[in-house]
Amino acid sequence: MNRIGTEWLWLTAAGLSEVVWTVTLKYTDGFARLGWSLATLAAMAVSFYCMSRALQTLPMGTVYAVWTGIGAAGAALWGMAVEGDPATPLRILCLALILAGVAGLKLAQG
Secondary structure (H helix, E strand, O other), X not given: XXXXXXXXXXXXXXXXXXXXXXXXXXXXXXXXXXXXXXXXXXXXXXXXXXXXXXXXXXOHHHHHHHHXXXXXXXXXXXXXXXXXXOOOHHHHHHHHHHXXXXXXXXXXXX
């Protein structure tokens, strides 16, 4: 059984932080609301820092694909669960494909 290396934990944290800043960005009202704007910028900083740590050992293409995959899937799931975005079977299938791709990149990396 493969154990998850530290670099993958950094990458997971980067992806989850991307979800946070994507969600909070919606509430900034074009960066007119200070609290939400500061939360967004802080989450961006955390996301980029964590991604930079993952890039120390993982290939750039893998890091970027996984980071955007976690961010895209997480934001879409948030939208469906909280924001009232449509949760059609096709959208859910497409999200499952994104997550399968992320898992595939992890398995291919070892």
